[in-house]
Amino acid sequence: MSTQLTRLPNGMRVVSNHMPHVETVSLGVWVAAGARHERDCEHGISHLLEHMAFKGTERRSATDIAEQIEAVGGELNAATSLETTAYYARMLAADVGLALDILADILHIPRYAEDELEREREVILQEIAATRDSPDEIAYELLQEAAFPEQTIGRPILGTVESVTRFNAQDLRVFLKANYGASRMVLSAAGKVDHAELVRHAEAQFGGMNGGEGGRFEPARYVGGMRTSAKSFEQSHLVMAFAGPSYRQKEFYTAQVFSGLFGGGMSSRLFQEVRERRGLCYAIYSSCWALADTGLFGIHAATGPEMMEKLIDVVGRELTRAATDKPAEAELARSKAQLKAGLLMGLESSSARAEQMARQLLLFDRLIDTTEIIERIETVTAEAVRELAGKLITETRPSVAIVGAGRKAEAYALKAQRMAGA
Secondary structure, three states, X not given: OOEEXXXXXXXXXXXXXXXXXXXXXXXXXXXXXXXXXXXXXXXXXXXXXXXXXXXXXXXXXXXXXXXXXXXXXXXXXXXXXXXXXEEEEEEEHHHXXXXXXXXXXXXXOEOOOHHHHHHHHHHHHHHHHHHOOOHHHHHHXXXXXXXXXXXXXXXOOOOOHHHHHHOOHXXXXXXXXHHOOHHHEEEEEEEOOOHHHHHHHHHHHHXXXXXXXXXXXXXXXXXXXXXXXXXXXXXXXXXXXXXXXXXXXXXXXXXXXHHHHHHOOOOOHHHHHHHXXXXXXXXXEEXXXXXXXXXXEEEXXXXXXXXXXXXXXXXXXXXXXXXXXXXXXXXXXXXXXXXXXXXXXXXXXXXXXXXXXXXXXXXXXXXXXXXXXXXXXXXXXXXXXXXXXXXXXXXXOOEEEEXXXXXXXXXXXHHHHXXXXX
């Protein structure tokens, strides 16, 4: 079999997908610990922990880590999200052992030297400052806050200047010990990989880790509302969202199909009506964002301040039409084709395969075959799409964020809420 899965005695899962026509391997350790697992006093610590991953261990300095992986032509990186943190690498097949040794080091015996911590703290403070210059970043932070107020998933993953400034090395160690149990980790690899060898390395490098449960978080509570920023930008940004299905709900694929036909490409309703017919903006799109227990169906567009009111009117009418009339079979078929093609094209990448397997195991504790996903997409009907659209705009309070519209921002946000069914 090209895909194989093994569970180590301590609960860590090891999964691999053999791709015979490549010479490299993409692998990583995905941990079911992210920003939503933080306590209030830990806001931003999971992101800081990720940043500190490559800043030195008891066996390697930060320079050693960089030089050793690059000496074999490999690369290392990490990423933090609301529900997971990933530490991943790509290298030639012969160097899998080295990559795993480094990853084990940073997860087992990080050093968190004070000088490195201070330098990386400054890097993150600059990263936070950079988001203040991005209207997109501001808009999405405001949207998350409106949708999930006073909750971990409604806060910026980066943390705040105040929270990042006060963390010390002991705080990092406490969070690591509490949340990085082996049973909450998946070692996933795709490419020219031998599963038996991967398991052997995993047992040697990670077999002694504590199983550990950890990783608890408060269930999401979608609220909705509006947030605005009067900060000046060249364009005004509108972002609105509704409570959507989680990854685990049967409506998830219906929402994906709806997002594709509503605002997923050049043939979508929003693109054709808002940009092509009316010229109200350069780009407009919808998206379906999901977590383990909640989700958002969102719409994002940017336009000149003088055209924001008209843009809101058109988006509101398209939402009403989607909730009232079933989509034509042709546009339903186009959206399904886009979803299936995107899925299959993505799996041509070993990195995408490794990430997909890890996420499936963390969410469902099983692998989902591509044919099963395609079958779920194919079973979505036009009536199911219409019902979902109606549910989105009638059963939940919209979340709206307006950025760059100056003093009119609040009036525009109120209008968007009304047009969206509030």
